Amino acid sequence: MTTTTASTHRPGVTPAHRTDPLAGAVAAEWTRLWSVRSTWWTVLAGVLLMAASAGQLAIYVANGNTDDDPLNDAGVVAVTDVVIDAVGLTQYAVLALGLLAITGEFTTGTIRTTLQCTPSRGRVLLAKALVTGAVTVVLGLLLGAVGVLVAAPVLGRWGTAPAAGTAGDVVAVAVYLALVGVFALGLAAVLRSAVLTLTVLFATLYIVPLSLREPDIAVLDRIADAFPGEAGRHFLTGDTGPYPAAVGLLLLAGWAAAALLAGRAALRRRDA
Amino acid sequence: MITLSGLTKRFGSTVAVDDLTVDIGPGRVTGFLGPNGAGKSTTMRMILGLDRPTAGRALVGGRPYRELRHPLHEVGALLDARAVHPARSGRAHLLTMARSNGIPGRRVDEVLATVGLDARAAGKPARALSLGMGQRLGIAGALLGDPPVLMFDEPVNGLDPDGVRWVRRLARALAGEGRTVLVSSHLMSEMQLTADRLVVLGRGRLLADAPIEEVVAGAGTEVRVRVPDDADRAVLTGRLVAAGATVEPDGPDALTVTGVTAERVGDLAYERGIRLHELSAREASLEQAFMALTADSVEYAATPTGGDTR
Ligand SMILES: Nc1ncnc2c1ncn2[C@@H]1O[C@H](COP(=O)(O)OP(=O)(O)OP(=O)(O)O)[C@@H](O)[C@H]1O
Ligand SMILES: [Mg+2]
Numbered sequence: 001m002t003t004t005t006a007s008t009h010r011p012g013v014t015p016a017h018r019t020d021p022l023a024g025a026v027a028a029e030w031t032r033l034w035s036v037r038s039t040w041w042t043v044l045a046g047v048l049l050m051a052a053s054a055g056q057l058a059i060y061v062a063n064g065n066t067d068d069d070p071l072n073d074a075g076v077v078a079v080t081d082v083v084i085d086a087v088g089l090t091q092y093a094v095l096a097l098g099l100l101a102i103t104g105e106f107t108t109g110t111i112r113t114t115l116q117c118t119p120s121r122g123r124v125l126l127a128k129a130l131v132t133g134a135v136t137v138v139l140g141l142l143l144g145a146v147g148v149l150v151a152a153p154v155l156g157r158w159g160t161a162p163a164a165g166t167a168g169d170v171v172a173v174a175v176y177l178a179l180v181g182v183f184a185l186g187l188a189a190v191l192r193s194a195v196l197t198l199t200v201l202f203a204t205l206y207i208v209p210l211s212l213r214e215p216d217i218a219v220l221d222r223i224a225d226a227f228p229g230e231a232g233r234h235f236l237t238g239d240t241g242p243y244p245a246a247v248g249l250l251l252l253a254g255w256a257a258a259a260l261l262a263g264r265a266a267l268r269r270r271d272a
Numbered sequence: 273m274i275t276l277s278g279l280t281k282r283f284g285s286t287v288a289v290d291d292l293t294v295d296i297g298p299g300r301v302t303g304f305l306g307p308n309g310a311g312k313s314t315t316m317r318m319i320l321g322l323d324r325p326t327a328g329r330a331l332v333g334g335r336p337y338r339e340l341r342h343p344l345h346e347v348g349a350l351l352d353a354r355a356v357h358p359a360r361s362g363r364a365h366l367l368t369m370a371r372s373n374g375i376p377g378r379r380v381d382e383v384l385a386t387v388g389l390d391a392r393a394a395g396k397p398a399r400a401l402s403l404g405m406g407q408r409l410g411i412a413g414a415l416l417g418d419p420p421v422l423m424f425d426e427p428v429n430g431l432d433p434d435g436v437r438w439v440r441r442l443a444r445a446l447a448g449e450g451r452t453v454l455v456s457s458h459l460m461s462e463m464q465l466t467a468d469r470l471v472v473l474g475r476g477r478l479l480a481d482a483p484i485e486e487v488v489a490g491a492g493t494e495v496r497v498r499v500p501d502d503a504d505r506a507v508l509t510g511r512l513v514a515a516g517a518t519v520e521p522d523g524p525d526a527l528t529v530t531g532v533t534a535e536r537v538g539d540l541a542y543e544r545g546i547r548l549h550e551l552s553a554r555e556a557s558l559e560q561a562f563m564a565l566t567a568d569s570v571e572y573a574a575t576p577t578g579g580d581t582r
Contacts, residue, residue, distance in 0.1 A: 019374030021341045028372035035364045036357065104357075112322055112355040113365070113413070117372035119321050119338040271323040 025118045025127035029101075032110075033131055038100055043139060046093035047146055053086040054147040058154035065158050079161040080169035083147030084236045087173055088206075090143060094177045095201055096194075097139070098132045098184035102263075103194040111272050121267035125189060129182045129260055136181035140174030147173075169236075176232050179252045180205070183228055186259025190266045205229030228255040273298055273452055274319060274421060278328030281314050281476075288314040290476035291328065296454050298420065301447045303467030303484070304456035307566050311476040312456040313352045316425050320349055332421055344373040344417030350410040352425040358399035362389065362409045365398060369413055383412040388438070403430030411442070421452040428462060440466045460559040474566045488561045495529040495537050496522060498550035511540045526550070 019027075033039050061082065064072040102125075105111040118124045148166060152159055180201075188197040204227055212224035224230055225242045228251070234241070235248030243251075274296040281289040289311040296302045304312050317323040319330045321337035329336065332347050340346050356365050366380045384394050387408040393401065394409075401409060407430055414422055424443070428436045443466050447453045457463055463470065463484070470487050472480040480487050499505040509519050509527065517531040529537055534553040541548055 021373075024342075024372045024374050028368045031364070031368045031371055032357075035360050035368070037359060108357050109353060109355045110357050112351060112353070113369065114372075115322060116320055116349060116355075117344060117369050119340055119343055121338075269324070271317075 021118065021120070022123055022127060025123050026130055028114075028117060029127045029131045032114075033101065033135065036104065038104065039097065042093050042097045042100070045096075046090055046139060046143055049093055050083075050086055050090040050143045050146045051150045053089045054083055054151040055154055057082045057085050058151040058159070062155055062158050074158070076158055076160055077155070078165065078169070079148050079152045079155060079159040080144075080166050080173075081237075082151040082155065082159070083144060084169065084173065086147050086151075087143075087176065087236065090147075091177060091180055091205070092198075092202075094136050094139060094143075094181050095184040095198070097136060098181035099188035099194055099197045099201075101128050101132055101185055102188045103192060103197060106192050107194075115272050122264045125186070125260055125264050125267065128185055132181050132185050133178045136178040137174045140177035141170060143177070144170030144173040172236055172238075175249070176236055176252070179249075179256045180228065180232060183252075183256040183259045186256065186261070186263040189263025190259070205232075226251065228252055231255065273333055274423075274454065275331040275334070276315070276319070276328070277331075279315065279318060279325055279330055280327040281311070281318060281323060282326045287476050289318070289325075289473075292473070292476070292478055293328075294471055294478060294481050296452055296471070297469075298452040299447060299450050300468035301443050301453045301455060301466050303463035303470045304454055304473070305458075305460065305463060305470055305562060306456075306473035306479075308458075309475075310473040310566075312473060313425055314476075315473070316349065316351065316423050316454075316456070319423065320347070320351075342373045342417070344369065344375065344419065346417070346419050347421045347423065348414030348417060348419040349423040350407070350414045350425060350427055352429070354398070354406055354410070356398040356406070356409065359397050361395050362398055362401065362405075362412075363394040365409070366394075366413060366416060369416055373417055375416055379416060379418075383415045386415060387412040404432060404435055407431055408435070411439070420450070421454075422446055423454045425456050426458070427455060428457065428459065436462065460562045464559075472562065472565050479565045487565070488555060493530075493533070494554045495532065495534045496526055496550065496552045496554060497529060497537055497541070497548060498526045499541075499546060500525055500549055501547065504544075504546040507544055508537075508541055508546055511544065512537065515540065 061074050061077055064074055102111075105114055114124060115121070118127070148161065148170065152161055184197065184201055187200060188194070191197045191200065206229055209224040209227040209230045212220045222242070225234070231248045231251035233248070234243065235245050235252060238245045276295075277293050279289055279292040280287070292311075292315060304315075306312050314323060315330075318325050319332060319337060332340070337343060337347065356362070363380065363384070366383065367377060369375075370377060370380050389405065389408050389412065393405055398406065398409070407427060411424065411427060414424065424439075427439045427443075431439060440462070443453050443455055447468070455463075455466060467484055469483050470480060471478070472487070497508070499508055505525070505527065512519050512527075512529055512532065515532055515536065517529050517537075520528045522528040534551055538548070538551055
C-alpha cells in the first residue's frame with residue numbers, strides 16, 4: 001500500500017454544488033431502503049397477506065349469502081369493503097416497513113453513520129417519513145388493486161365495483177397505510193425495538209380500542225374512537241358515525257405527526 | 273480545529289469523560305492516548321454529536337457538530353465500533369453516505385482506490401470483510417467529503433504491518449496538507465512515530481496535552497552506569513539513593529538510575545574514586561512516559577505476568 005490521500009486541493013474547500021441537506025437525506029434513505037433485502041420481503045409479505053385475506057373474506061361473504069342461514073347474509077357488497085376489511089391484517093406488513101426503517105438502524109449500528117451524515121435528528125426522521133410515506137402510498141395502491149383483483153372474481157354476483165367508488169377506496173387505503181406507516185416509524189424512533197414497537201402498534205390499532213368498546217359506557221366509546229386504529233377505520237369505511245371520515249383522516253394524521261415529534265425528541269435526547 | 277471545553281460525560285455512576293478542556297489544532301497529528309476505558313471513544317462520539325455531553329461542549333470549526341449541514345465536508349471520522357449494515361456492500365455503504373452530503377459518486381471510487389480496496393472487496397457484503405478491510409472501508413468513509421478535520425479511533429486495529437505503515441503515512445500526509453488529525457491508539461510506539469502532539473487521558477481526565485517531546489521529557493531521563501567492581505557498585509547505589517535517585521540493577525554490572533542527571537552520577541562516583549565503564553543518559557521512551565502518566569489511572573490493570581505492554 002503506497003497510496004496516500006488522493007486529494008490535491010486544499011482541505012475543507014471542496015467546491016460544491018452542495019445539495020439541500022434534506023434532499024441528500026432523502027436520497028440516502030432511499031438508497032438505504034432498497035439496498036436491504038428485508039424491504040423486498042415486506043413488500044412480498046404485504047401482497048401475499050392482501051391476496052390471502054381478501055380472498056378469504058370474499059369467500060365468507062359469498063358462502064354467507066348462499067348457505068341456509070339468512071342471519072349471515074351480507075347481500076351484495078362493494079368489493080372494496082372486503083379489501084378494507086383485509087387491510088386490518090395486511091397493514092402489519094406495511095407497518096413493518098415503517099418501523100424497520102429505524103429499528104434496523106439501531107440493531108446494526110448504522111444509525112451512527114446516518115447521524116454522522118445527517119446530524120439533524122429532525123431531518124433524519126423527516127427524510128425517513130417522506131420515503132416511508134411515498135413507498136407505502138405506492139405499495140398501498142398496489143395492495144388495494146391486488147385486493148380488488150382477488151376479491152371481485154370470488155364475490156362474483158355478490159360484489160359491486162363501481163369505477164369511481166372503487167378507485168376512491170383504493171386511494172383511501174393507500175393514504176391510510178402511508179399514515180400508519182409513518183406512525184409506526186415515529187413510534188419506533190421512541191421505542192427503538194422492533195418487537196416492542198409492533199406490540200404497541202397492535203395495542204393502539206386493535207386491542208385497546210376493542211377492549212374499551214366492551215362495556216356500554218359512552219366515555220370509553222369516545223376514547224376508543226380517538227385511537228389511531230379507530231380513526232383510520234372511520235376514515236376508510238366512510239361511516240358518518242361518531243365523526244365524519246375527514247375527521248378520522250385528520251385524527252390519524254395527527255397521531256402520525258405526534259409520533260414523529262416524539263421520535264425526534266427521543267433521537268435528540270438519547271445517545272446513539 | 274476541535275475545541276473541547278469542560279466536556280463531561282457520565283453513564284450512571286461512571287464518569288467516562290471528566291471536565292476535558294483541550295484544543296486540537298490543524299496541521300499536525302494529535303495522538304489521543306489512554307488506557308482502556310479512559311474515555312477516548314466517548315470523547316470522539318461527543319465530538320460527532322452521537323453522545324450528548326452531561327456538561328460542557330465540543331465544537332468543530334467553532335460549531336457544534338449537530339448544527340453542520342454538510343458534515344462530511346467538515347469532519348471525517350472512523351469510529352471504533354463498526355457502523356455498516358452487515359448485508360450491504362462497502363460500496364453501497366459509501367454511496368449512501370455520499371448521497372446524503374451531495375458528494376458525487378465518482379468520489380466513492382476515488383476513496384476506495386486511496387484506501388486500497390479493489391472492486392471485488394468493495395462489492396462484498398460488509399460482514400464478509402476482514403477486520404483490516406473493514407478498517408479501510410471506515411477510513412474511506414472518513415475521507416469521502418475531503419474534510420479539514422479527521423478523527424480516527426484505533427485505526428490500526430486489525431491492520432497488518434503494511435497497513436499500519438500505510439495509516440501512519442496517511443495521517444502524516446493529511447496533517448501535512450494542513451488538516452486537523454486526531455488519532456487514538458493503544459500503541460504508544462505507534463504514536464511516537466505518528467503524532468506531533470499528545471493528549472493523554474486517564475479515567476476521563478486530561479493527564480497531558482503537550483508536544484510529544486515534552487511528554488517524554490516530563491518522564492525524566494534515565495542514566496545507565498556500569499561499575500565493574502561489586503563493592504563500588506554497592507557504595508555508589510547507597511550514595512545515589514541518599515541523593516534522592518531511584519536505582520535499579522540492570523544486567524550483571526550496570527545500574528539504571530532515574531531522578532538525577534548523568535552529571536550528578538559522575539560527580540558522586542568521582543568523589544569516591546569509583547571506576548566507571550559506562551555513563552550514559554537515555555531519554556525515556558514514550559511508552560515509559562505513558563506508563564508514568566497513567567499509572568494511577570489504569571482502570572483495568574492486569575496482574576503482571578511477565579509480559580510487557582508492547
Ligand atoms: N454507552 C455506555 N454506557 C455505559 N457506560 C459506557 C458507555 N460507553 C462507554 N462507557 C464507559 O465509559 C468509560 C469510557 O469508555 P470509552 O469507550 O470511551 O473508553 P476508551 O478510552 O475508548 O477505551 P478503549 O481504549 O478500550 O477503546 C468506560 O468506563 C466505559 O465502560
Ligand atoms: Mg475506544
